Amino acid sequence: MICILLVAGHGTVLQTQIKNDDTGLYSHLTGVPKALLPGTGGKKILDFWWETVNVRQLFTEVYLVTNADKYKHYERWATANDFPVENIVNDGSTTLKDQLGAVADLELVIRSRKLDDDVVVIAGDMLCADQNFDIAQVIRFFRSKPGELIIYYEMEEGERSSSRGIVEVCPKTHRITCFLEKPEEGRTVSRLASVVFYCVRRDTLSYMSDFLSLQTRTTERTFGLFWEWLINEKQLDVFGMKLPTGFQLIGQVGLSDYTKWLTHYSTKKQDNPAQPITCRSYARVGLMGNPSDGFNGKTIAMTISNFWAEVTLVESQILALVPHPLNDPTEFGSLQDLFCISRREGYLGGLRLLQATCKKFYQFCSKRGIALTKQNFTLKYDTNIPRQVGLAGSSAIVSATLKCLMEFYNITDNDLPKPIRANFILSVETDELFITAGLQDRVVQVYEGLVYMDFSKKLMDEQGYGNYASMDMSDLPRFWLAYLSDPSDSGRIHSNIRQRWLSGEPVVVEAMKTFAELTDQARSAIKERDWTRLAQLMDQNFELRRSIYTDDCLGPGNLRMVQLARQFGSAVKLPGSGGAVVGLCLDQVRLVEMRQAFQEAGCVFCVISPYIPSASSVGGLH
Numbered sequence: 001m002i003c004i005l006l007v008a009g010h011g012t013v014l015q016t017q018i019k020n021d022d023t024g025l026y027s028h029l030t031g032v033p034k035a036l037l038p039g040t041g042g043k044k045i046l047d048f049w050w051e052t053v054n055v056r057q058l059f060t061e062v063y064l065v066t067n068a069d070k071y072k073h074y075e076r077w078a079t080a081n082d083f084p085v086e087n088i089v090n091d092g093s094t095t096l097k098d099q100l101g102a103v104a105d106l107e108l109v110i111r112s113r114k115l116d117d118d119v120v121v122i123a124g125d126m127l128c129a130d131q132n133f134d135i136a137q138v139i140r141f142f143r144s145k146p147g148e149l150i151i152y153y154e155m156e157e158g159e160r161s162s163s164r165g166i167v168e169v170c171p172k173t174h175r176i177t178c179f180l181e182k183p184e185e186g187r188t189v190s191r192l193a194s195v196v197f198y199c200v201r202r203d204t205l206s207y208m209s210d211f212l213s214l215q216t217r218t219t220e221r222t223f224g225l226f227w228e229w230l231i232n233e234k235q236l237d238v239f240g241m242k243l244p245t246g247f248q249l250i251g252q253v254g255l256s257d258y259t260k261w262l263t264h265y266s267t268k269k270q271d272n273p274a275q276p277i278t279c280r281s282y283a284r285v286g287l288m289g290n291p292s293d294g295f296n297g298k299t300i301a302m303t304i305s306n307f308w309a310e311v312t313l314v315e316s317q318i319l320a321l322v323p324h325p326l327n328d329p330t331e332f333g334s335l336q337d338l339f340c341i342s343r344r345e346g347y348l349g350g351l352r353l354l355q356a357t358c359k360k361f362y363q364f365c366s367k368r369g370i371a372l373t374k375q376n377f378t379l380k381y382d383t384n385i386p387r388q389v390g391l392a393g394s395s396a397i398v399s400a401t402l403k404c405l406m407e408f409y410n411i412t413d414n415d416l417p418k419p420i421r422a423n424f425i426l427s428v429e430t431d432e433l434f435i436t437a438g439l440q441d442r443v444v445q446v447y448e449g450l451v452y453m454d455f456s457k458k459l460m461d462e463q464g465y466g467n468y469a470s471m472d473m474s475d476l477p478r479f480w481l482a483y484l485s486d487p488s489d490s491g492r493i494h495s496n497i498r499q500r501w502l503s504g505e506p507v508v509v510e511a512m513k514t515f516a517e518l519t520d521q522a523r524s525a526i527k528e529r530d531w532t533r534l535a536q537l538m539d540q541n542f543e544l545r546r547s548i549y550t551d552d553c554l555g556p557g558n559l560r561m562v563q564l565a566r567q568f569g570s571a572v573k574l575p576g577s578g579g580a581v582v583g584l585c586l587d588q589v590r591l592v593e594m595r596q597a598f599q600e601a602g603c604v605f606c607v608i609s610p611y612i613p614s615a616s617s618v619g620g621l622h
Contacts, residue, residue: 001139002117003059005049005124006196007035007074008067008105010096017255026255033070035125036077037258040265049124050081052135063087063113064124065105069094089113101221102196107208116202118142121223123196127258129265130245132373138241141369142199147237150176150227151197151371153246154412161185164193165224169240174369176238179231181224192240195247196223204236241369244410276314279403282611283307283391284444285481285575285582288522288541289453292515294438295501295508296457299515300471300522301444305611306481309383309396311354313404315375321354322380327387344486345387350397354379356432357401364424365411372409379404386604389483390576392441398425399445419465422446441576443468448613450476452523456516471523477531479608480570480583480591482598484557487579495553511548515541535571535584542573554578564601568594582608 014034018026029037039045053062064087066074071090078085089109093099100108106121120139142149152167161183168178168190180188211229215221230236248261282303289299323330328349332338358379365372379401385393402425406416416424425442429435443466444451450473455466500508518537525533542562551559558574561581565572570585585591591607598605 001059001120002115003053003062003120003122004106004109005046005053005062005064005122006102006105007033007046007070007124008065008091008093008099008102009034009125010067010069010093010099012096013254014258021255031073033066033073033125034253036073038262039127040129040262044077045127046077046124047081048128049122049126050083052133053120053122055135058136058139059120060117061087063089063109065089065091065109067091067093067099099218101212101215101218102223103208103215103221103226104212104218107205107212110205110208115205118199118201119205121196121198121200126195126197127248127261127265128245129247130243130373132375133243133245133371134374135371137366137371138199141241141366141371142239145174145237145239147175147239148201148204148230149199150179150194150238150240151243152192152194152240153243154414155191155193156246159193161188161191161193165227166190167192167194167240169369174239174241176231176240179224179227179238181222181228192242193247194224194227194240197243197247198223204230207234207236239369241371242415243371244412244415245373276312277404277407278310278312279400279407280308280310281396281399281403281445282309282448283385283393283396284441285391285479285608286440286573287450287479287575287582288537289515289519290440290541290574290576291438291497291545292512292519293440293453293455294498295512295515296455296460297512297516298452298454298456298519299440300450300452300519300526301440302450302473302479302608303444303448303611303613304481305609306606307383307385307391307393309350309381309385309393309400311379311381311397311400311404313377313379313408315408316378317376319358319376320378321351321358322378323351324349324381324383327351327383350381350383350394352433353394353397353428354381354401356428357398358405360424360428360432361402361405364416365409368415370411370415375408377408386483386487386580388487389579390574391483391580392445392576394429394435395425395437395441395445398428399442418446419443419463419468422468423465439466448611449473450526450610452519454516471526473610473612475529476610477534477584477586478588478591479610480585480595480605481575481580481608482561482565482583482603482605483580484561485602485604487557495549497548508548511544514544518544531584531586535586538571538573538582538584545574560601561598561603564597565594568597570594 019030035046036044039048068090074088075085091100091105091108162185166180166183166188167176170177211226231238284301284303286299286301289297293299328351381397385391385396422439422442426439429437443453447468447470450471452469452471453466459466518541522534522537558578562572565583568590570583572581572583575582595605
């Protein structure tokens with residue numbers, strides 16, 4: 001593969017304003033080409049691009065195209081930066097009036113150097129906000145697609161669509177469905193701006209000659225018009241990849257543009273000097289419908305602030321995952337100590353969850369056409385969610401880790417929408433770690449609060465996720481939670497139900513439909529604030545679950561907690577896969593008595609504090 005850096009533009013406006021600036025601040029830049037002006041991080045703009053593409057494993061050759069007016073500047077730059085001078089191509093133009101045009105410059109290099117390979121084309125005078133993106137990831141994505149590749153970014157506030165080439169991208173295939181060169185405001189809602197950063201297959205290079213023959217004026221020989229013609233008229237397959245960064249100084253710009261964006265990008269970097277990113281996700285209780293979320297049912301669940309998982313990410317030289325001193329022990333007091341801890345807690349701590357999330361995140365972004373920056377980090381976690389009692393402790397760690405990664409790499413809700421985010425978290429656990437799980441926990445931990453979820457087969461087949469609706473959390477009754485101090489592995493509670501459901505066993509299929517009906521009734525009860533009815537439905541939910549899972553599967557510990565709660569007239573059910581119970585006792589006096597009874601029985605008991613997300617929360621520590 002060959003890389004071509006384009007720096008043949010005549011920046012007449014910028015150069016004229018630098019020359020005429022009466023402050024004297026920029027007199028040392030008089031006559032300096034735009035690509036050789038200082039950029040962010042103390043580097044010249046072109047220095048950054050040369051460092052980015054100077055990778056022998058990716059490119060057999062790198063060429064630079066300039067004009068006759070500035071050729072000596074780039075020749076001097078080449079000798080100082082170990083760039084092969086013989087690879088500088090002079091297009092012969094000296095003024096804006098006799099310029100060839102960007103597409104003609106590219107065609108000149110290909111024709112004069114007899115190039116017959118795929119090419120990467122980059123404008124070497126663009127100012128890039130982030131100095132760390134991984135060009136190898138761009139090349140891998142290009143090679144995975146049957147067409148050309150255009151890099152785009154999401155414009156910041158204040159940037160006008162009419163100053164950029166705007167792309168409309170299919171979120172599933174990443175194919176660019178429409179290219180609009182500097183569209184009038186209001187013509188498209190897209191804020192995705194293309195930049196001169198393309199990957200072009202050798203078979204497509206011949207289209208440039210056809211395009212140039214149609215454009216008699218050099219001002220029309222721009223890449224924006226070329227892509228508009230190739231995509232909209234010729235209907236070629238062209239794909240898009242997003243860089244979560246910004247680009248500026250594209251085309252003719254003035255001194256104010258240069259100073260504004262250089263200051264803006266430099267300030268952004270200074271304002272965020274490797275500040276720690278800390279995110280939380282909360283435990284959840286399934287109030288109705290579970291475990292039908294894994295069987296095309298419906299559920300209602302709620303995040304609770306009593307228990308949480310917290311992940312902290314800090315930028316670092318190497319990528320490091322820090323073991324938790326309690327959950328990932330590597331030192332023990334004795335062999336007996338190791339034996340007791342291993343017997344009680346098993347061998348699977350949270351470190352594997354961090355690692356699997358990072359691996360899946362990189363894979364996801366690569367497939368979704370999002371190029372990540374080459375930044376390393378250190379991840380550590382903490383959690384107070386009790387283990388193996390079915391409160392979604394594992395998915396909370398994965399969810400919090402994903403929040404940190406999204407913030408660190410500037411991945412937006414548009415890049416990873418909430419329904420897809422829940423699917424992602426589930427895939428980390430099921431695909432990477434082979435944990436038996438359904439979507440409910442991941443959905444409620446992404447949306448947060450009280451959430452109604454419909455996982456019907458039609459929805460899941462058509463859109464890949466269910467319908468999820470946040471519910472009003474005002475004036476909720478006081479739910480309570482109790483869990484075993486020494487629970488068994490909650491994953492075993494699912495038994496053979498899935499096999500029975502997949503084989504179409506009528507009693508199981510009908511039960512899952514009934515779970516969905518109970519959930520719809522519970523939704524109505526919550527809307528009407530009919531807590532007596534909700535309590536009745538919670539009891540029905542448990543009895544239905546008991547009828548298909550059987551007492552042997554539910555286990556004696558869970559059944560004892562249910563029986564104890566019913567002695568005090570409380571509604572009760574399992575909030576998850578087992579090891580804990582959630583209840584609703586409308587008699588506050590009996591609630592106090594029940595707390596004491598549970599504690600005397602060796603269980604941990606607490607009144608639930610619902611976690612209510614703020615309207616402005618975007619995933620950080622709340």
